[in-house]
Amino acid sequence: MKRNKIITASVALSGFISLVLSLWYMSADKKVSLSIIHAKQVSFNTVDEIINFSQLVVTGKPLESENFVTFDERGFTVDAYTITQFKINKVLENKTTYDYKAGDIIKVAEPSYIYDNGIMPGKTKFSINNYRNMDKNHSYLLLLVPDFKYDDLYVISGVNEGKHNIDIPGNDGEKVGVPHGEKNYKFKEELMKKFNIY
Template identity: 90%
Template sequence: MKGDITNMKKNKIIIVSIALLGFISLGSSLWYMSADKKVSLSTIDAKQVSFNTVDEMITFSQLVVTGKPIESENFVTFDERGFTVDAYTITQFKINKVLENRTTHDYKAGDIIKVAEPSYVYDNGIMPGKTKFSINNYRNMDKNHSYMLLLVPDLKYDDLYVISGVNEGKHNIDIPGNDGEKVGVPQEAKNYKFKEELMKKFNLKSF
């Protein structure tokens, strides 16, 4: 009888232990799933092409357009050693108006081009969460707004365009003046001065 009671106690301890381990494991899984969804922001300070005047930037650029971003995807590639080769956001941009075009393509309103935005998301691997890297505090275009872009063709991918001067070549034209998208970027005041001059030069009005 005593042996039966002892065995029952042992069995109860085992069952409780298994239940506790299952509960802990479930809790850990739920915590990891929640933590893995979090995205932290990291700014990369990098040298960039910078312009003294808007005319200099227009001359450098081969395509100047207005339009709206419609879809974006993260694009990151690695070499055989695991080092990053290409890293940016590829945004499908629907053209509303072509202001300057010195490319080999006859773009018109309604055409969609691919634009490389200088930011990307990197999975932290076995560590939970992801990190969004932004070059010189660049903020991705908002689908709810229209933009003017000054672009040059990417040297590696024929169907991709790069923004001239990072922040200097992307401007929200829905919001006049300081639109809040250039906070903390290099030479912030110059960026807004360029925006004002470009809007005037191309006779664009904010809505």
């Protein structure tokens, strides 16, 4: 009788420990840690330089975003970014072959992505030069170039230099810790003035 009680208690304790560990793992697996990748990037000296380099200059709002990561046959990362659907409000400059207008939706590659840590709990968000993804609650000015690999995808010119939150004037907090942060805010002011965005 005593032996049966011990076995029952052991099974119950084992089940309880398994439940606690499962709950801990599920909770830990939802956590996302940030890892900043410091990378050499195209950087511009003037607003005219970045405008001349860019093929498409638009304002609008981000819609849905999805993580996009591909690997080669050896398991090395080939492409890694966030693809964001961006609804155009105004086309300010267009040197592409497409006749974009207000209401059109384009795909923008944002230089960050999330990597599942596999059996280890949690995920890691990798961000190039501390880039912060666009917020669906805000409007942005984007300076873009077509991606060389995917013709329906656009890349932000100069990473942080080509994305500006136009809902928050001046220092919007999105450039904290990015290379040439002060220059980014100066560019924002000059671009908003040049394109009459207020």
